[in-house]
Amino acid sequence: MALLATAQQYSVKSVSWHAGIAGGGDSRYTRGMLIDRFHRQVDYVRLSVTDRCDFRCVYCMAEQMTFLPRAEILSLEELHRVARTFVQLGVRRIRLTGGEPLVRPGIERLARWIAAEPGLDELTLTTNAGRLADKALALREAGVRRLNISLDSLDPARFRALTRTGDLDQVLAGIDAARAAGFARIRLNSVILRGRNDDEVTALVDFALARDLDIAFIEEMPLGSISEHSRAEAFVSSAEIRDTLASRYTLVPATDSTAGPSRYWHVPGAVSRIGFISPHSHNFCHLCNRVRVTVEGRLLLCLGNEHSVDLKPLLREYPHDDRPLTQAIVAAMDLKPERHHFSHDEQAEQLVRFMNMTGG
Helix, strand or coil: CCECCCCCEECHHHCCCCCCCCCCCCCCCCCCCCECCCCCECCEEEEECCCCCCCCCCCCCCCCCCCCCHHHCCCHHHHHHHHHHHHHCCCCEEEEECCCHHHCCCHHHHHHHHHCCCCCCEEEEEECCCCHHHHHHHHHHHCCCEEEEECCCCCHHHHHHHHCCCCHHHHHHHHHHHHHHCCCEEEEEEECECCCCHHHHHHHHHHHHHCCCEEEEECCCCECCCCCCCHHHHECCHHHHHHHHHCCCCCEECCCCCCCCCEEEECCCCCCEEEEECCCCCCCHHHCCEEEECCCCEEECCCCCCCEEECHHHHHHCCCCCHHHHHHHHHHHHHCCCCCCCCCCCCCCEECCCHHHCCC
């Protein structure tokens, strides 16, 4: 496997700063909005609160992982500063991610701070739900409005094999607690691998429909070097999953849209939506409205490229002045690439960072 060796990572000093963020510099910059070179508005940020996780899902991480030293990750206060600055620049949706965000001490407090920011429309969170039973109500009361929950199998032994450490009963208890807490919407995320769980597609949809949950099937993304399985041989396209479901359900294209890349379908008479996220088979980069911030303060401009800016020095060198941070974020929009080049061909270049280092 050829690893991507031409990472485009930029220090804050190497980024050409825009002159005057109030609109006097770049003509593409409008006060309160982030616009990239391809005229896409960035109004959605995925903010990683940890690179650690209590699961070791086979498509996401290696079995033996080395995590960042705690001194290198952003504090809760620094994460809040990043979120606040993005909201002031027109971001309307923030998703807290990891790793597994619920392993981060103080996650409820951080959620409360961010949810209270004027101008933020919605705070959401992605979790494996292993610890959700004890935290669902507190997260809802802190201001988290929607949840995405990973669920790849309903068979306890298979679930354990796919997650290496996960307990299906704990996850199901977390889902029940989230439903009882009254989140506006809960979505299950399922990564389908050939020969591992592709025979559970309809069972997962039945589970979601019975509980008025949304479900999204996500094509495996080639992040990090893994040896547990062949990504090329395990790959199942969204179209194949949709054909499987069409043999059992009537699928009607949804007219509503979300901030994310899912394409949704409805089953007549059901509350649930069935979504497909297809980075391989249906590139959606022309609609990209999001960036990611890793827990060590790296602003990633694209999930499938290494274009990035290190924000941590600005957070720590200017602890009481957000202007340098603001200027760096605005300038970074010029680094956002037009598209990714994901491939399930293992001979193609692959990114070396795992999903837990990327931020959900």
